[in-house]
Amino acid sequence: MRFLPVFLDLRTGPVLLVGAGDLARAKLRLLAAAGAHVRWFATDGHHDVSGLEAADGAQIELAEGDPLTADLRGVIAILCAGAGDVGVAMSARAKAVGLPVNVMDDLSHSTFIFPAIVDRGDVVVAVGTGGASPVVARRVRERIEAVLPARIGDLAGFIGRWRKQIHGRIPEFPLRRRFWERVVDGPIGALVLAGRSDEAEAALKNISDPSGFAGAQATGRAEGSVTLVGAGPGDPDLLTIKALRALQDADIVFYDELVSPEILDRVRRDASRVPVGRRVGKPGIGQDAINQLMIEAAKSGQRAVRLKGGDAFVFGRGGEEIEALREAGVAYSVVPGITAGLGAAAQFEVPLTFRHEALRITFLTAHKAKDADTVDWSALTDQKMTVVVYMGMTAAPSVRTGLLAAGRSPRTPVGVFARVTRPDSQAAVGTLDELPDLVAKIEAGPAILIIGDVVAHSAPWRRQNLHPVISEILEAAE
Numbered sequence: 001m002r003f004l005p006v007f008l009d010l011r012t013g014p015v016l017l018v019g020a021g022d023l024a025r026a027k028l029r030l031l032a033a034a035g036a037h038v039r040w041f042a043t044d045g046h047h048d049v050s051g052l053e054a055a056d057g058a059q060i061e062l063a064e065g066d067p068l069t070a071d072l073r074g075v076i077a078i079l080c081a082g083a084g085d086v087g088v089a090m091s092a093r094a095k096a097v098g099l100p101v102n103v104m105d106d107l108s109h110s111t112f113i114f115p116a117i118v119d120r121g122d123v124v125v126a127v128g129t130g131g132a133s134p135v136v137a138r139r140v141r142e143r144i145e146a147v148l149p150a151r152i153g154d155l156a157g158f159i160g161r162w163r164k165q166i167h168g169r170i171p172e173f174p175l176r177r178r179f180w181e182r183v184v185d186g187p188i189g190a191l192v193l194a195g196r197s198d199e200a201e202a203a204l205k206n207i208s209d210p211s212g213f214a215g216a217q218a219t220g221r222a223e224g225s226v227t228l229v230g231a232g233p234g235d236p237d238l239l240t241i242k243a244l245r246a247l248q249d250a251d252i253v254f255y256d257e258l259v260s261p262e263i264l265d266r267v268r269r270d271a272s273r274v275p276v277g278r279r280v281g282k283p284g285i286g287q288d289a290i291n292q293l294m295i296e297a298a299k300s301g302q303r304a305v306r307l308k309g310g311d312a313f314v315f316g317r318g319g320e321e322i323e324a325l326r327e328a329g330v331a332y333s334v335v336p337g338i339t340a341g342l343g344a345a346a347q348f349e350v351p352l353t354f355r356h357e358a359l360r361i362t363f364l365t366a367h368k369a370k371d372a373d374t375v376d377w378s379a380l381t382d383q384k385m386t387v388v389v390y391m392g393m394t395a396a397p398s399v400r401t402g403l404l405a406a407g408r409s410p411r412t413p414v415g416v417f418a419r420v421t422r423p424d425s426q427a428a429v430g431t432l433d434e435l436p437d438l439v440a441k442i443e444a445g446p447a448i449l450i451i452g453d454v455v456a457h458s459a460p461w462r463r464q465n466l467h468p469v470i471s472e473i474l475e476a477a478e
Contacts, residue, residue, distance in 0.1 A: 002130045003113055008100075010036035011057060013076040018067045018090050020044035023082035023104060030114075031079075032058045039075075041067035043083050072097060077112070080104060107131045116141035121153025122160065155184065155192045162204060169210045174251065174301055179214035181249070224298035226325055228318050230311040230337015231255075235421035236262040238343070243335045247271075251302040254293060258309030258446060260422065267305075287317060291324035298330040309446075311339040315365045315390050341388040344417035344448045348427050349459040352386050358454045360385045367391040372398035377406035386452035393439050393447050400435040403451070408432060413455035418447035427460040 015031060017024060017040045024040070025048060031038045032054035039061045040047060047062040054060065063070065068089055078094045080087030081104040091109035094101035103109040115126035116137040125148070127140045149155075159180060170176045183189055183204070191200035207213050215223050227246045232238040239247075247253065247267045255264065257277030267273060276290045290306075297304040312318030312334060325332045341363060345352050352361050362385060366372040372395040380387050380403065392399055393416070404410055410433035418426045428438040432451060439447070455461055 003128055005115065005126050005128065007124070007126075008077065010034050010076070013037065013074045014039045014059075014061070016067065016070065016072070016075050016078045016090075017041065017081070018043065018078065018086060019081040019083035019104075020046065021082040027079055027081045027104075027114075028052065028060070030117075032060060033119075034058075037061070039063050039070075041065075041070065043067075043086050068093060072099065075099060077101070118144050118148060120148060120150070122156035123148075123153045149193045151193045151195060154195075154197065155189055158192050158197060158200060159183065166210055170214065172211075172301075175211055175214045179210055182213060182215075223331065224301045224303065225331040225333070226294045226298050226304045226306060226321075227333050227335060228306045228308065228312040228321060229335045230316070230339075231259045231263050231307050231309050232338040233310055233340040233343035233421045234258075234260045234263075234419065235343075236260070236266060238338050238421060239263065239266065240335060240337070243337065246305055246335055247307070249303055250305040252297050253305045253307050254290065254297075255307040256309050259307050263307075287320060291321060294321065294325065295328045295330055298325075298332075299328075308337070309340070310343075311337040314339040314341075314363065340390065340420055340446070340448050341450070344415075344420040344450065347420050347425060348415065348417055349457070350415060350417075350450055351454050351457055352388070352450070354454050354457065358384055358386045358452055361388060362386070363388045363390065365390040365392075366395040366399055372402055375402060377402035377408075381407045383409070383412075383453065386450065386454050389449035389451065391446065392449040393442065393445050396439040396449065397436045399449065399451075400432055403432060408451075412451060413453055413461065414438065414449065414451045415455045415458060415460065416442055416447050416449055418442045418445055420448060427458075429455055429458060429460045429464060 010031065014037045017027060017031065017038050019027070020043045024042065028038060028040060028049070029052060032052055035055040035057040037059040041063045049060060049062075052060070067086065078090055078099055078101045080090050080102065083090065083103070087103040087106065088109055091101050091103050095111065100112045101110060102112050102114060107113070110131070113128060113131045115128040116134070118125035118127070118141055125141075125144055127137045127144070129137045166179060167176055170179055188200050188203050191197070191203065227250070229243045229246050231243070244266055250268060250271045252272040252274065253267050254274045254276045257275070259277075264273065274293065276285055276293065294304050294306060306312070306321060308316045308318065310316060312321070313336070318334065322332055322334070341352070344350065351358070353359065360382065362380060364375060364387070366375065366389050389399060403412075410431060412432040413429065414432050414435055415427060415429040416435075416438045426442055428441040430438050435449070
């Protein structure tokens with residue numbers, strides 16, 4: 001993020017607008033709608049303000065003379081639109097005195113840029129692309145416009161009118177936040193969005209115990225809880241809506257090593273983030289310590305999220321964690337995530353089941369060679385069974401040995417799928433006999449092994465086996 005989004009109070013001083021034509025008038029309309037005090041230097045000498053709609057308090061000053069010699073005392077920002085070389089000169093002057101300056105479509109001479117704006121009164125959404133693509137920003141704005149309620153600004157204003165009074169009656173910050181969440185997400189918020197503000201006002205006045213409404217316990221503290229959230233295999237777009245809501249509501253998030261930074265970016269900005277995972281070969285804090293952290297957070301009144309890669313109940317020790325929470329008397333819930341095996345299947349087009357070919361699926365984990373030694377491989381030799389091995393890179397030689405010794409064909413198709421659904425994902429496909437060599441082609445984990453005839457239907461297998469055919473065709477053509 002090169003440009004930090006900020007909201008500038010345009011009523012604290014004049015904004016200098018330099019330029020002419022439609023570009024300058026477009027900026028003038030935007031500034032006037034925000035109630036700004038604008039001092040406009042029209043570089044073509046023509047000040048056209050016809051049809052201009054200005055908000056209350058807006059001031060439009062039609063300035064004469066050379067903007068390069070204009071008095072800048074009290075000016076809070078300089079905008080140049082349709083100003084030509086004068087804009088570049090004004091940029092140098094603004095930078096010399098430390099004033100924010102924007103030269104339209106000229107990042108090198110600008111210290112701030114204009115975002116695409118969604119304006120709902122007290123609610124304003126700014127969408128920026130760092131100046132790289134205004135068209136993309138505009139398209140994003142259009143999508144936000146389509147989903148944002150028309151009266152969302154009214155709801156913000158409604159809360160603003162009551163905020164001071166309610167905060168005086170609820171001493172604890174977590175409870176205040178939960179109070180307003182219940183207002184926004186519940187019937188009172190719905191009344192405001194429906195244009196029935198009078199009924200909403202009456203409903204809020206009728207709340208005799210704001211702390212109780214917010215969910216306070218007998219101690220006066222908020223009730224804490226833990227939500228186990230499956231983060232999926234890495235792509236943040238694969239988070240469920242319920243998972244996103246939990247991340248936005250959380251006071252504290254305990255996350256594993258495999259959770260990607262892009263997913264952590266979905267966590268509420270002021271929530272605490274505590275890493276509790278470990279990498280292969282490195283010690284972690286231990287499951288008992290993780291359980292205790294969650295219990296302590298919930299008992300202190302916090303809404304905790306235990307964020308796990310994939311799904312909490314597929315080799316994620318989620319079962320152990322909810323047992324600990326249950327024994328401690330802590331409220332909990334579980335939000336499922338897309339497990340890595342399904343992520344690999346979808347990305348690389350591996351049908352884990354296939355009519356007449358694969359009728360059963362077995363999921364197992366083989367983190368180390370000793371894990372593989374404990375597996376009953378004789379139960380996995382059915383040709384119509386797809387075997388999905390989690391964390392199997394290190395134990396790949398033992399996986400191959402076990403399956404071959406049990407009678408699985410060495411020609412069985414296999415795939416090693418690493419960092420699935422992420423931009424740096426990787427695949428290597430071949431036969432069971434080649435499994436260790438396939439793993440060696442993978443740069444880094446985590447990786448999923450998929451073993452079974454279905455791998456021959458995958459996109460990497462088709463590409464790999466198409467190359468020899470193309471080569472033969474080309475050779476024949478020569």
